[in-house]
Amino acid sequence: MSAEENKQLNRDWIQKFNERDWEAEATCRTADFTAHMQGAPGPLDGDGWVGYLGMFVAGFPDVQIAVDAELSEGNVVCSRWTITGTHQGEFLGVPATGRQVSIVGIDISRVVDGKVAEHWAQFDGLGTMMQLGAIPAPA
Amino acid sequence: MTGTATRADDVRALLHRFIDEVVNGRDLDRALTELVADDFVEQIPFPGQGPGRAELAGVLAGMFAGFPDLRWTVRDTLAEDDRVMAYSTWTGTHRGDFLGIPATGNQVSVDAWTVDRHRNGQMTESRIIMDVAGLLMQLGAMPAPAAN
Numbered sequence: 001m002s003a004e005e006n007k008q009l010n011r012d013w014i015q016k017f018n019e020r021d022w023e024a025e026a027t028c029r030t031a032d033f034t035a036h037m038q039g040a041p042g043p044l045d046g047d048g049w050v051g052y053l054g055m056f057v058a059g060f061p062d063v064q065i066a067v068d069a070e071l072s073e074g075n076v077v078c079s080r081w082t083i084t085g086t087h088q089g090e091f092l093g094v095p096a097t098g099r100q101v102s103i104v105g106i107d108i109s110r111v112v113d114g115k116v117a118e119h120w121a122q123f124d125g126l127g128t129m130m131q132l133g134a135i136p137a138p139a
Numbered sequence: 140m141t142g143t144a145t146r147a148d149d150v151r152a153l154l155h156r157f158i159d160e161v162v163n164g165r166d167l168d169r170a171l172t173e174l175v176a177d178d179f180v181e182q183i184p185f186p187g188q189g190p191g192r193a194e195l196a197g198v199l200a201g202m203f204a205g206f207p208d209l210r211w212t213v214r215d216t217l218a219e220d221d222r223v224m225a226y227s228t229w230t231g232t233h234r235g236d237f238l239g240i241p242a243t244g245n246q247v248s249v250d251a252w253t254v255d256r257h258r259n260g261q262m263t264e265s266r267i268i269m270d271v272a273g274l275l276m277q278l279g280a281m282p283a284p285a286a287n
Contacts, residue, residue, distance in 0.1 A: 003219070038250075038270060069254065071219040073147065078217045078224040080254055080266065104183060106252040106268050108215065108226060120226065122252050124183070125272035135281060 003072035006111050010077045013109075013116060014065050017053065026050075030112055035119040039092075049119075056083070059091025060101070068104075080106045083123065087132060094134045101131045147218035150257045154216060154223045157262065162211045165203060167196045176261040183266050186238070205237025206247070224254045233278055240280050247277040 001009070013028040026046070035044040037052055044052060056063050063085035070079045083103040088096050105123030109116045129135045153174060160170035171192065180190045185198050202209055209231035217224045228250050233243045249270055256264040275281035 038273075069222075071217045071222055071224050071254075073217045073219060076215075076217055078254075080268075104266075104268060106224070106254065106266075108217070108224075122250055122268050122270060124268055125270065126275070129272065 001075065001111050001114060003077075005114070006072040006075070006077040006109075007070045007079075009111060009114065009116065010070065010079055010109060011067060014067060014079075014081070018064050020057070022050070025053075028116055030115045030117045033115075033117060033119070035121075037120075038122045038125060055091070056085075058089045059087060059096075060085025061088050062086050075111045076108060077111065078106065078108045080104065091132070092129070092134075094129070094132045097132055099132060101128060103128050103131075146220055147223075149260075150221060150223040150255070151216055151218045153257055153260065153262065154218075154225055154255060155213065158211050158213055158225075158227075162199065162209075167199060171196055171199075174261060176258065176263045179262060180264050181267065182264060183268065201237065202231075204235045205233060205242075206231025207234050208232050211251075221258065222254060222256050224252070227251045227253070237278075238275075240275075240278050243278055245278055247274055249274045249277075 009028065013025065016025040016028060029046060033046050033049065035049045035052070037044060040048070040052060063083060065081050065083050067079050067081050070077060072078070083105065085101060087099045087101060090096065103123050105121060107119060107121035110118040130137045157174050160166050161174060164170065175192045175195060177192050179192045179195055181188055181195060188194050188198050209229060211227055211229040213225050213227045215226040228248060230246070230248045233245045233247060235242050251267060251269040254266045255262050272281065276283045
């Protein structure tokens with residue numbers, strides 16, 4: 001896989017999520033896929049990953065991820081992105097507020113045989129909570 | 140392959156120098172001035188952080204005051220052209236005011252992700268995403284989420 005192919009895989013994977021095409025989303029990952037996600041108590045397997053995504057979709061049914069920039073080197077691809085959505089369901093214990101949110105984040109994926117084998121991600125959790133009014137914004 | 144250092148290697152070396160000399164070495168004068176452009180911009184600023192190298196120095200000084208033993212460890216990097224991404228973890232002991240929170244003596248461990256851009260050997264732009272929510276939980280300033 002070239003750097004360009006890794007980026008294409010990453011974009012395809014996100015596109016499948018945006019389309020809620022779960023079958024196609026799963027084909028972008030290896031069978032032994034592992035994810036290291038902010039807020040998760042430990043590494044997630046494929047089922048845990050689907051549950052983690054489901055948490056976002058439940059809180060923000062119209063959630064979309066837009067890739068803002070990508071870097072790739074060797075078998076690794078990094079992207080930074082913006083998640084947008086409307087808070088129409090409970091998210092991290094905060095009941096629906098109807099607010100529009102815009103959340104920035106960064107991730108890394110390790111690619112094996114054209115599929116994502118391992119994934120790390122971090123998003124602006126504090127900014128998210130401020131946008132939901134769950135914690136006060138700084139003065 | 141030419142065998143010479145590529146641009147990606149250069150920006151990776153600059154990142155490591157910034158972490159070693161400015162952050163872990165606490166050199167906010169000579170090293171910071173050498174490694175960061177005067178018109179540096181943080182695209183995801185800390186509360187109150189304006190554009191410019193001096194504002195970055197101010198943010199770092201605030202972190203050093205809050206966590207005098209702060210140690211920043213780069214865990215992974217990717218570089219391409221003039222950009223370098225780093226996945227890092229910093230640790231420290233909360234011995235001074237930080238974001239308005241008085242010293243707790245708590246040990247913290249915080250993940251941070253950065254994407255930096257360099258020009259002529261200096262960092263011109265950065266984007267940082269740090270697990271501030273996790274940090275505030277470790278300082279007891281924000282409740283931890285309830286277990287499901």
